[in-house]
Amino acid sequence: MTPELSSTAPKSCEGCQIRHRAVCSRCDDAELTQLDAIKYYRSFEAGQTLIWAGDDMDFVGSVVNGIATLTQTMEDGRTQMVGLLLPSDFVGRPGRNAAPYDVIAKTDVVMCCFRKKPFETMMVDTPHIAQRLLEMTLDELDAAREWMLVLGRKTAREKIASLLSIIARRNATLKLMPLNGAVSFELPLTREAMADYLGLTLETVSRQMSALKKAGVIQIENKRHITVPDMDALMEEAGDDGDGGLLV
Amino acid sequence: MTPELSSTAPKSCEGCQIRHRAVCSRCDDAELTQLDAIKYYRSFEAGQTLIWAGDDMDFVGSVVNGIATLTQTMEDGRTQMVGLLLPSDFVGRPGRNAAPYDVIAKTDVVMCCFRKKPFETMMVDTPHIAQRLLEMTLDELDAAREWMLVLGRKTAREKIASLLSIIARRNATLKLMPLNGAVSFELPLTREAMADYLGLTLETVSRQMSALKKAGVIQIENKRHITVPDMDALMEEAGDDGDGGLLV
DNA sequence: ATGCTTCTTTGATACAGATCAAGGCGATCC
């Protein structure tokens, strides 16, 4: 159950450069070499909690493979997902110690980590890394705030449509696919995880998925494989026609 | 209706140094002088929209006096407040152009602004400003994510209690007052604005305020003046016993 | 096969909060 550590790239990591570039899109070769020197890989099993809220985090890094979530929990067990980590997403809070919420692997996860102390040292020497981090954090803030609108004001049906269109969009971006025409993807979340993200119950999620299917907005094969014949129709259902591209 | 500009500190601005320090807590005198050179004041009337979503923002700054809100709106008019700006709070997105949501003055507001271009130049020359901004942004992100839990999982009563305890806490911090014993403050928001923040209707807000009053958790004088005899009891109602201090 | 377990769907019912509606209170203006 303890995470496996290795200093070699997992075979599934296609081009770890991409991870480095996620941390700093303007690094030169020397800086990338520096990053290489302090990086290592970690694997986690599905269901494992990578980091507990309040724990000290001694690394920052990015997801190479798999899905993890940021989750907040109340004493009585109610939980709310506050972030979704897909491959290439960054985790970590340079300059901070304790993690503010649980990070949980929803599938098997491989992370590319950088030890925090040397990473912070590098940040001081390399101002554009700090600027890149500020940019990323602003993006996350935008995404969180857009999600507040979803949680506070949208109906169950709109919430589902919003989540599906985010995942579809992310998926297309990762695979460099266009978003016109039919889009098809594997849902990385259970109905329960979707409910945790949307502030709903899993039954309501299931019902609304069925409703969207009956309405012809989506097709569902094998519970988890989703096809969206028309992204515009889905975004119409989500209530955010047009723009809506901020969400992570 | 157009904002009033002036280059002199409004008489209500007690010690603008504090605003500069909010932007950078480690600035030396030379840097503060630099900040002084690019700063100006702006006043807005209650109800005025300081910045429209999508507009270019040519400044960053902080609130000196009054209350403003960050608000998102859907096409059909549903709105969700995604942030609350109290005196000393920072507004702006160095490195970004368009504002992501409306900023609306809820009372008359005075802001201390810095022109964006020179501010960004200064950021490049002065790395610890970028670091300070990263810290502030991380704080905002934490607050936004904690608010997601409120919006997604808390009951109406818990939402109200959460909001009141944030405002009480912020108020006490600004006035350097202790949080034990009875706490008393002026509510800066109408019932409708509270509803927008909490994802409720104004009627529900009113009812739950009455309920908390009847339960003796709060006292209400003149609709807007709130006394909390026991902060612990209020936080108990909010569902976050203990910690819960992240929220802005 | 058979029986587990985990995930999902669907139905019946309950309830929190929304909606619709009316009236109260205080400020400001004439």
Next chain:
DNA sequence: GGATCGCCTTGATCTGTATCAAAGAAGCAT
């Protein structure tokens, strides 16, 4: 004084989602 306006409260009713309950479908171990 009375009229008007913005804000707040309270009541009656409706509705979307939660809750409780049962059963289907797929995967996996035996």
